């Protein structure tokens with residue numbers, strides 16, 4: 606990825622991340638180019654919580670991967686503000702359960718630190734701090750199979766936080782959880798990010814999840830994904846999860862849903878027709 610820390614024409618504010626005219630095309634099996642993202646321009650501010658929403662296949666994960674340096678854009682680049690002197694550290698939390706089954710919770714969370722050669726006592730301190738943050742103190746010696754889905758996803762979050770990333774990139778981290786556990790996890794993440802003050806980019810299908818968590822919601826149009834609208838939930842922080850039941854909240858969820866409903870329905874029809 607073209608991760609510039611300085612640019613003669615456009616200076617990105619310290620520790621902000623700027624996506625400049627990013628487009629991405631993937632080759633199809635017929636050897637054609639399928640444009641997935643087109644001309645994305647977006648600046649994400651330091652300590653901001655940004656959610657990406659849009660119909661299935663509109664390129665949310667691809668954009669997250671471009672931000673994380675896992676996928677190269679076909680056109681455009683990503684700039685990181687001059688405040689980050691080193692290559693920025695990205696923490697990833699994915700939907701899939703990516704814990705190593707034969708390692709304890711403690712050893713899963715400490716894996717990245719171990720690979721970095723961090724001394725064991727420092728690793729243990731950092732691991733116990735982040736386990737406390739995700740309310741898993743006392744579970745360090747458990748194995749993933751002994752935990753519920755919600756607890757395992759907390760371990761995934763702890764593992765990303767243990768690395769003290771500059772940016773936390775989360776791809777539908779709660780999608781596999783049942784509705785009640787998801788609501789608990791959303792509330793916990795809300796409290797956690799208020800405490801951490803970290804920059805988070807979060808992909809979700811759940812519009813209510815985005816409205817609860819985000820400072821700004823980037824609504825992407827269907828393929829090719831373009832920025833259709835940026836919505837700013839008007840709720841002050843610290844936020845009480847109880848806002849979910851307010852009229853303002855429900856109206857905002859409905860407003861965003863009406864922006865993408867047609868595209869979501871078209872996508873379902875396409876899937877049914879197998880095209």
Ligand SMILES: Nc1ncnc2c1ncn2[C@@H]1O[C@H](COP(=O)(O)OP(=O)(O)OP(=O)(O)O)[C@@H](O)[C@H]1O
Nearest residue numbers: 631632641659660661662663664665666667668810
């Ligand atoms: N490595 C790849 N090679 C070819 N096509 C890809 C690749 N990765 C993604 N795609 C295609 O690009 C499109 C966008 O995928 P992406 O996962 O970014 O969308 P998304 O909005 O996150 O989707 P969803 O909401 O369903 O998770 C999809 O049609 C997908 O099949």
